[in-house]
Amino acid sequence: MVAPIATPTSIPTGSDIPTYDQVPETKYDLDWADLATLDLSQFDQPGGKSLLAKQLFEAIQKIGFFYIINFGLSQEDVDRQFSIGKELFKLPIEEKLKYRAELEKGGYNGYKPMGLREISPGVFDKTEIFNIPKFIPAFERPQPDIVNNHRPIIENFARHIHDEIVRKLLVLFAIILELPEDYFLKVHRYEEKSDCHLRYMKYHRRTEEENEKSTGIWSKGHTDFGSLTLLFRQPVAALQVRTPEGDWKWVKPYPGSITVNLADSLQFLTNGFLKSSIHRVVAPPPDQRVVDRLGVLYFVRPEDDLELRPIESDVLHRLGYDQTTDNSAVGITAGEWVKARVAKGVDKGPARSEVGDQPIIGGVIAKYYD
Ligand SMILES: O=C(O)CCC(=O)C(=O)O
Numbered sequence: 001m002v003a004p005i006a007t008p009t010s011i012p013t014g015s016d017i018p019t020y021d022q023v024p025e026t027k028y029d030l031d032w033a034d035l036a037t038l039d040l041s042q043f044d045q046p047g048g049k050s051l052l053a054k055q056l057f058e059a060i061q062k063i064g065f066f067y068i069i070n071f072g073l074s075q076e077d078v079d080r081q082f083s084i085g086k087e088l089f090k091l092p093i094e095e096k097l098k099y100r101a102e103l104e105k106g107g108y109n110g111y112k113p114m115g116l117r118e119i120s121p122g123v124f125d126k127t128e129i130f131n132i133p134k135f136i137p138a139f140e141r142p143q144p145d146i147v148n149n150h151r152p153i154i155e156n157f158a159r160h161i162h163d164e165i166v167r168k169l170l171v172l173f174a175i176i177l178e179l180p181e182d183y184f185l186k187v188h189r190y191e192e193k194s195d196c197h198l199r200y201m202k203y204h205r206r207t208e209e210e211n212e213k214s215t216g217i218w219s220k221g222h223t224d225f226g227s228l229t230l231l232f233r234q235p236v237a238a239l240q241v242r243t244p245e246g247d248w249k250w251v252k253p254y255p256g257s258i259t260v261n262l263a264d265s266l267q268f269l270t271n272g273f274l275k276s277s278i279h280r281v282v283a284p285p286p287d288q289r290v291v292d293r294l295g296v297l298y299f300v301r302p303e304d305d306l307e308l309r310p311i312e313s314d315v316l317h318r319l320g321y322d323q324t325t326d327n328s329a330v331g332i333t334a335g336e337w338v339k340a341r342v343a344k345g346v347d348k349g350p351a352r353s354e355v356g357d358q359p360i361i362g363g364v365i366a367k368y369y370d
């Protein structure tokens with residue numbers, strides 16, 4: 001599947017950063033997951049929305065992962081973000097630490113240095129993260145020059161994702177649930193406070209010895225915290241998704257696509273109908289093992305004050321998703337859930353981070369998988 005890239009939108013060009021050269025794809029024939037692809041250019045065509053909603057409904061029955069194509073950003077737009085991320089992580093560690101996220105307090109905006117998460121006893125992550133919150137006054141914070149100097153490009157990119165891509169996906173979920181089309185839009189407004197963010201990510205390559213020690217796992221099997229996660233194509237194969245049978249399948253990074261996965265908040269809101277999918281990151285195949293893996297991701301979270309109470313929907317009723325109601329997150333807001341999960345992720349207390357079941361908040365646990 002090679003997707004034609006839509007004509008670039010109004011994303012400004014003229015940046016002084018070097019162009020980003022994507023690494024060659026792996027030659028290995030891996031056990032790829034069979035995931036559906038939604039062509040978002042159909043959204044505004046007559047009948048397109050209901051067609052896409054039908055396709056999405058089928059796609060998410062088993063695994064909450066799918067691809068989208070024709071989402072209104074060119075490969076050049078995306079590569080520019082990879083370049084910004086690459087340059088950002090080249091900064092000296094002292095400089096990056098000036099922007100460190102207050103992870104221990106559940107704050108995820110800013111820089112996460114590597115080595116804060118224990119993957120297996122004695123083995124720590126080698127992942128750097130830089131999260132950029134929504135561009136609204138409540139979230140203004142000091143940023144490194146590379147971010148300030150490219151702010152229009154970064155802001156337009158993030159807003160395009162929110163306004164043009166996430167909006168369409170949220171409408172499709174509402175259609176699937178036979179709710180008013182703007183049902184989820186009303187709790188994902190850009191101008192309101194939420195933990196949505198654009199993320200640059202760098203997985204430093206590991207030596208063979210390090211990979212052996214952690215049985216090749218770079219990031220343990222987990223679910224994401226918010227509504228949706230969008231992963232721009234990361235040409236290095238490393239992401240795997242867990243099937244309902246408990247097998248791990250590789251997620252192929254197709255050119256011109258975004259990989260989308262569903263996350264916890266949508267699972268809580270739909271009483272388990274929309275499944276927060278379990279995924280992990282492992283050592284790439286041998287021909288890609290020597291590169292540092294860069295990522296550009298967008299995390300969508302509901303507005304902070306949305307209570308994670310299962311919604312009323314005839315569809316959920318018809319499909320039996322109201323037989324036993326999961327009230328575990330009732331009384332917990334989306335903001336509280338995300339912050340509690342972020343803080344637990346770096347907790348060095350007796351419940352060691354990312355090993356086994358983690359109590360998060362109000363008796364709800366998060367599971368981590370090898
Ligand atoms: O890097 C990836 O492919 C996935 C990252 C991920 O799962 C996360 O940051 O939550």
Ligand SMILES: [Fe+2]
Pocket residue numbers: 222223224229279
């Ligand atoms: Fe994830």
